[in-house]
Every structure is written in C-alpha cells, then in structure tokens.
Amino acid sequence: MTQILVVDDSPTEIHVLKTILEKNGYSVMTASSGEEGVAMAKQHKPALVLMDVVMPGLNGFQATRQLANDAATSSIPVIVVTTKDQETDKVWAMRQGAKDYIVKPVKERDLLERVKALVA
Numbered sequence: 240m241t242q243i244l245v246v247d248d249s250p251t252e253i254h255v256l257k258t259i260l261e262k263n264g265y266s267v268m269t270a271s272s273g274e275e276g277v278a279m280a281k282q283h284k285p286a287l288v289l290m291d292v293v294m295p296g297l298n299g300f301q302a303t304r305q306l307a308n309d310a311a312t313s314s315i316p317v318i319v320v321t322t323k324d325q326e327t328d329k330v331w332a333m334r335q336g337a338k339d340y341i342v343k344p345v346k347e348r349d350l351l352e353r354v355k356a357l358v359a
Contacts, residue, residue: 240264240265244279246276246288247294248291259345271294273296287315287358288306288317288318292321293321293322299321304336318341
C-alpha cells in the first residue's frame with residue numbers, strides 16, 4: 240500500500256486529507272509540525288509528502304527545502320497544500336523543491352489526480 244505523509248498543524252485539515260486518501264486506498268501517516276514531518280520522512284521514506292506551509296517552528300517551505308536537499312529524502316516528492324494562493328508563494332514552493340502546489344480547500348478529485356501523477 241502506498242504510504243503518504245501529511246504534515247499540517249491543523250487537526251481538521253489532517254482529518255480531511257487523511258479521509259480522502261484512506262478511502263482511496265492509501266496508507267497515511269501524519270505529522271503536526273515541519274520538524275516532525277522531516278523526521279518522519281527520513282525514518283519512514285513515504286512515497287509522497289503533503290506539506291502545509293503555515294506552521295509554528297519550521298514552516299512548510301523550510302521543511303520542503305530540508306527534504307529536497309537531503310540525499311536520504313530528496314527522491315520523495317512533496318506537494319505543498321496551503322491556503323496561500325499567491326503566484327509568488329507557488330513559485331517559492333517550487334524553488335524549495337516541491338513538485339506540485341494545491342490551494343486549500345482541497346478538492347478530492349484534484350488531490351487524487353496530483354497524487355497519482357507523482358506516485359504512479
């Protein structure tokens with residue numbers, strides 16, 4: 240079963256993403272901070288990471304950059320999932336190493352299409 244790591248400090252967002260992914264056959268791990276997300280990605284090597292941006296401590300841009308720059312995790316694709324809808328945020332996320340960018344609220348079909356494109 241394909242394992243996906245969801246990194247978000249909002250229990251509600253984690254619940255929404257986890258529900259969508261699990262009912263579509265994915266195994267989901269969750270982390271509630273950037274630091275925890277980076278540590279879990281290194282330890283468990285998920286097939287994909289869904290990364291929020293606005294979190295206390297290590298934000299999603301910083302966590303994505305750490306994953307992209309670490310040989311142990313650089314092959315794990317990251318999709319940034321955030322409320323930040325400015326083009327500059329999307330460009331910045333991609334420059335940090337993200338493979339895709341989704342603006343919340345997440346549409347189930349859109350999320351699944353993007354996940355499948357990266358973990359096929």
